[in-house]
Amino acid sequence: MESEITIIVVVEHDQSGIKPVTYELLNAARKLADTGKIIALYFAGAEEADESTLIHHGADEVRICIHPDYHQYIHETYEAGLLNEIEKIKPDIVLMPASNSGKELSAAVATRLGVALATDCIDLQLSLEGEVTIKRPVFAGKAYSQCKLGGSKPYLITLRPNIFRGEGADETRNGETVREKISLPDFLNLELTREVGAKLDITEARIIVSGGLGMQGPENFKLLEDLAEVLGAAVAASRPVVDNGWQEYSHQVGQTGRTVSPDLYIACGMSGAVQHLAGMSSSRCIVAINSDPNAAIFSVADYGIVGNALEIVPLLTQEFKRILEG
Ligand SMILES: Cc1cc2nc3c(=O)[nH]c(=O)nc-3n(C[C@H](O)[C@H](O)[C@H](O)COP(=O)(O)OP(=O)(O)OC[C@H]3O[C@@H](n4cnc5c(N)ncnc54)[C@H](O)[C@@H]3O)c2cc1C
Numbered sequence: 001m002e003s004e005i006t007i008i009v010v011v012e013h014d015q016s017g018i019k020p021v022t023y024e025l026l027n028a029a030r031k032l033a034d035t036g037k038i039i040a041l042y043f044a045g046a047e048e049a050d051e052s053t054l055i056h057h058g059a060d061e062v063r064i065c066i067h068p069d070y071h072q073y074i075h076e077t078y079e080a081g082l083l084n085e086i087e088k089i090k091p092d093i094v095l096m097p098a099s100n101s102g103k104e105l106s107a108a109v110a111t112r113l114g115v116a117l118a119t120d121c122i123d124l125q126l127s128l129e130g131e132v133t134i135k136r137p138v139f140a141g142k143a144y145s146q147c148k149l150g151g152s153k154p155y156l157i158t159l160r161p162n163i164f165r166g167e168g169a170d171e172t173r174n175g176e177t178v179r180e181k182i183s184l185p186d187f188l189n190l191e192l193t194r195e196v197g198a199k200l201d202i203t204e205a206r207i208i209v210s211g212g213l214g215m216q217g218p219e220n221f222k223l224l225e226d227l228a229e230v231l232g233a234a235v236a237a238s239r240p241v242v243d244n245g246w247q248e249y250s251h252q253v254g255q256t257g258r259t260v261s262p263d264l265y266i267a268c269g270m271s272g273a274v275q276h277l278a279g280m281s282s283s284r285c286i287v288a289i290n291s292d293p294n295a296a297i298f299s300v301a302d303y304g305i306v307g308n309a310l311e312i313v314p315l316l317t318q319e320f321k322r323i324l325e326g
Contacts, residue, residue, distance in 0.1 A: 005036035008091040021097040026058035027166030045071025055175035064179045073101045079108045091154045098158040110156045116149045117156040140255045140278030162261040205234035207264045212238040214269020218246035227317040254279035268309040272297025
């Protein structure tokens with residue numbers, strides 16, 4: 001069965017190029033069905049989309065669907081394009097990242113097709129009989145749900161970023177590229193406004209510097225931004241910080257915010273409420289800075305610093321800068 005399986009991986013990209021989460025999807029697809037056919041589907045605004053890295057990361061074929069509206073993600077244009085390609089290719093599985101756009105697109109397409117959608121998966125298995133089983137966290141990360149997907153195909157699956165990293169590119173891999181100019185319904189009035197100053201999406205960041213109410217006020221988030229800049233990290237926040245208007249909602253981590261799995265999560269002035277832990281406890285290494293030695297965040301932290309975050313964060317920035325520049 002494995003050799004016959006066809007998997008579409010939807011390429012996520014922005015002005016700065018292909019997002020690294022796409023390579024994770026290709027890695028997951030290759031691991032799921034090494035002898036199957038993996039098609040990277042690239043909705044591109046212009047002809048010069050670069051397909052070679054997609055092939056080096058595991059795609060057998062790159063389909064570049066070109067239309068001027070694809071210079072940025074707009075839900076309606078992507079939905080129309082993906083439905084079209086699914087109709088042509090008839091894949092068994094479609095993989096997307098559990099990013100904002102991946103969640104929106106997968107839900108829309110699954111609803112339109114009336115097929116299964118498994119979201120935020122952290123493991124995928126394919127049996128010899130061709131059955132697909134997924135694993136995903138439920139109840140705010142306190143338990144895992146394992147499900148066998150059924151019903152008509154394709155199965156739509158979104159994968160949690162930072163979980164399926166592979167070995168990197170294999171530049172000896174070869175693949176095929178298909179370029180086609182496509183037509184879409186007229187969406188001329190649709191234009192996406194990007195959040196000003198949003199540098200790095202927190203769900204994709206490998207390092208996150210996160211602040212809670214213990215940062216005392218919005219002006220002190222500058223300390224976190226300085227540390228983030230030195231580390232190449234994204235800045236995140238707890239819910240009350242967002243409720244107070246100190247940070248945008250897109251930075252909120254937790255049960256009612258976003259789920260992140262970075263290599264390093266530095267929690268500054270955060271108590272470690274269960275609703276916050278739900279969004280970050282799968283981080284590979286957690287460092288907590290809190291003035292209260294009994295704060296719950298220390299129970300999940302790999303390293304803890306008891307003290308005033310307003311004093312400790314600038315010291316960390318200074319020290320990391322010295323080490324990294326040295
Ligand atoms: C249904 C529901 C959903 C929720 N969803 C979310 C969610 O998605 N995300 C989320 O984050 N929360 C969520 N919450 C809120 C959650 O319960 C907590 O209230 C929140 O996480 C606490 O945020 P905090 O740690 O920033 O603030 P606090 O709990 O007030 O903690 C501040 C911490 O800072 C420490 N501190 C104070 N001053 C300093 C200093 N100078 N230096 C170092 N440390 C200092 C204190 O010791 C304290 O531990 C939700 C709640 C509910 C009921």
